[in-house]
Amino acid sequence: MRVTIDSDSCIGSGMCALTAPKVFTQDDDGYGSVLPGKEDGAGDPLVKEAxxxxPVQAITLAEG
Structure with a gap:
C-alpha cells in the first residue's frame, strides 16, 4: 500500500500524526507528511484509521 498526503489539501490538523505516529509526522510548517521510508505504510494498521x-481527506492509500 502506498501512502501519500496531498500537501495542497492538508490543513495541518495533525490527526494523522496523532493516529499513526510511526508513519506520519508534521513538517516544520505544521503540515502532515509521511516519515521517510514509511511510504509503504509500514504495515501499520492505524494508517487506514488516519x-x-x-478532516480534509488529504491522505491517499493506493494498492501497489
Missing part, C-alpha cells in the same frame, strides 16, 4: 480521520 486516512479516515483526516
Amino acid at each position: 486516512a479516515r480521520g483526516c
